[in-house]
Amino acid sequence: MTITHFPAAARRGQVSIVHLGLGAFHRAHQAVFLERFRQRSGDRTWGVSSANLRSNVALVDALREAGYRYHVAEYADSDTLTLREIGVIEETLFSGRDASGHWGRDIEALLGRLAAPETRIVTLTVTEKGYFLNPANGELITEDPMVAADIAHPQDPRTALGILVEALARRQAAGRAPFTVLCCDNMPDNGRRTRTAVIQLAACRDESLAAWIEHEVAFPCSMVDRIVPAMTEADFKRLETLGVSDPNAVVSEAFIQWVIEDDFPQxxxxxxxxxxxxxADVAPFETMKLRMLNGSHSLLAYLGASEGVETVFEAVSRNDLRALLRRYMLDEAAPTLAMPEGTDVVAYADSLLERFANDSLRHRLHQIAMDGSQKLPQRWLLGALARLEAGQSAPCVALGLAAWIRYTAGRDSQGHVYKVDDPLGKRFAEFHERHGQDPDALVSAFLAMDDVVPPALANHSDFAAAVLDAYRSLTKQGLAGALNALERT
Structure with missing residues (x-):
């Protein structure tokens, strides 16, 4: 194996960026770019304080014990590895719920860091559900218990949105300029959607605060791209054979991309x-990635996992699924895009298929399948609606939606049970219990979820019929039968 090793910069620096969402993606993406910057420029003023808002206090403490250093293993393939040590994280904090049920161990330290004059940028990777936005209309879900708690007790926030609002309120009270909020999650118009969520939550507390945020705070959009699978025991053992014993290590593909709107007043x-x-405008790149890369990932996840296929590599190694992805990307996703002149969407599709076939990554389909209710509107449904409104069809999306409905039953075709990890999982279980023996009623119930499926799409009779036909094919004839039926459309 060819291994290239980059050690971290030797000296620590100043915190100017606070990151909310200390997970694998942040450590293998934003932190990598900032480490590159520090090593090239020698500028140590852009260090990061990373906060975990969820339940993994062990990671926060493990990084502290390691001096905030860890490794990113970037695999081009099974024979080519770049091993990068990251030292740009200067501090880790925990504001989630610990094992004993207590909230916010470091919440005051986090709020203090956010309110500090040195903090100029706040980045977020809290997943789509962390913004508590209705997927269909983009409005803040104020009745969600977490959001309702932040409205009732704004000085003791639990959500990323509540933390931002309280920190900005402290900065306003201190006469201090606000930080820039940079969303790095996979949502269309992610900066503007984050802005909407923060302003709407602030308005529940203080209209003048909401107005100040609206006029003073920058929310640039961004597009992030890198495949970062969840670590497995096999990954840790493989690194140990290379001399890296690091419980905080992450693996990723070699490819990495970050496109950002240039709006940073501080x-x-x-x-x-x-x-x-x-x-100047990230939207075309963002939409292309969401619909082509993320949309393809979701197709593989729901079609493959229900058939017992475990990883992206295994799925894309099948000729029928690889052909499905190419058809979906070029026939259904690409025609809905408005890309800058010179963009080669065919080359982009080919590059995605090549990345998916990276045999060194074990990107589990069940990991991708999480939170489908929050992801599918931007990955599939908005593009499908655009095609239908233009008088075209979307049979690949119809098949994907049928596979998602089937997946939410929590049992694959071999009878193996798995957890359906989704904010609406309880509702899905009720649908399957009530309508599981009646495909027509079951599909209708899912399509009627107007907080997920745009009503104009659900009410399109040809599309609804295509979803029902695909669901019946999947449940009666299996994946091969459903793909054969798709080929005839």
Whole structure:
């Protein structure tokens, strides 16, 4: 194996960025770009304080014990590895619920860090559900218990949105300029959607605060791209054979991309030389990635996992699923895009298939399948609606939606039970219990979820019929039968 090793910069620096969502993606993406920047420029003023808002206090403490250093193993394939040590994280904090049920161990330290004058940027990777936005209309779900708690007790926030609002309120009260909020989650118009959520939550507390945020706080959009699977025991053992014993390590593909709208009133790192693309409008790149890469991932997840296929590599190694992805990307996703002149969507589709076939990554389909109710509107449904409104069809999306409905039953075709990890999982279980023996009623119930499926799409009779036909094919003839039926459309 060819291994290239990059040690971390030797000296620690100043915290100017606070990150909410200390997970594998942040450590293998934003932190990598910032480490590259620090090593190239020698500028140590853009260190990161990373906060975990969920239940993994062990990671927070493990990184502290390791001096905030860890490794990212970037695999181009099974024979080519770049091993990168990351040292740009200067601090880790925990504001979630610990094993004993207590909330917010470090919440005051986090709020203090956010309110500090040195903090100029706040980045977020809290997943789509962390913004508590209705997937269909983009409005804040104020009745969600977590959001309702933040409205009732704004000085003791639990959500990322509540933390941002309280921190901005403290900065306003101190006469301090606000930080820039940079969303790095896979949502269309992610900066603007984050802005909507923060302003609407602030308005529940104080209209003048909401107005100040609306006029003073920058929320640039961004597009992030890197495949970062969840770590497995096999991954840790493989690294140990290479001399890396690091319980905080993460693995990723070699490819990495970050496209950001250039709107940072309080300044930013000069990171263009390190691979970050600064643009005036990120929307075309964001939509292309959501519909082609993420949409393809979701197709593989719901079709493959229900058949017992475990990983992206295994799924894309099947000729029938690989052909499905190419058809979906070029026939259904690409025609809905408005890309800058010179963009080669065919080359992009081919590059995605090549990345999916990376045999060194074990990207589990069940990991991708999480939170489908929050992901599918931007990955599939909005694009399908655009095609239907243009008088075209979307049979691949119809098949995907049918596979998702089948997946939410929590049992694969071999009878193996798995957890359906989704904010609406309880509702899905009720649908299957009530309508599981009646495909027509079951599909109708799912399509009627107007907080997930745009009503104009659900009410399109040809599309609804295509979803029902695909569901029947999947449940009666299996994946092969459903794909054969698709070929005839």
């Amino acid at each position: 300044g930013r790192p000069d990171w263009q030389s390190d691979g970050v693309e600064m643009v």
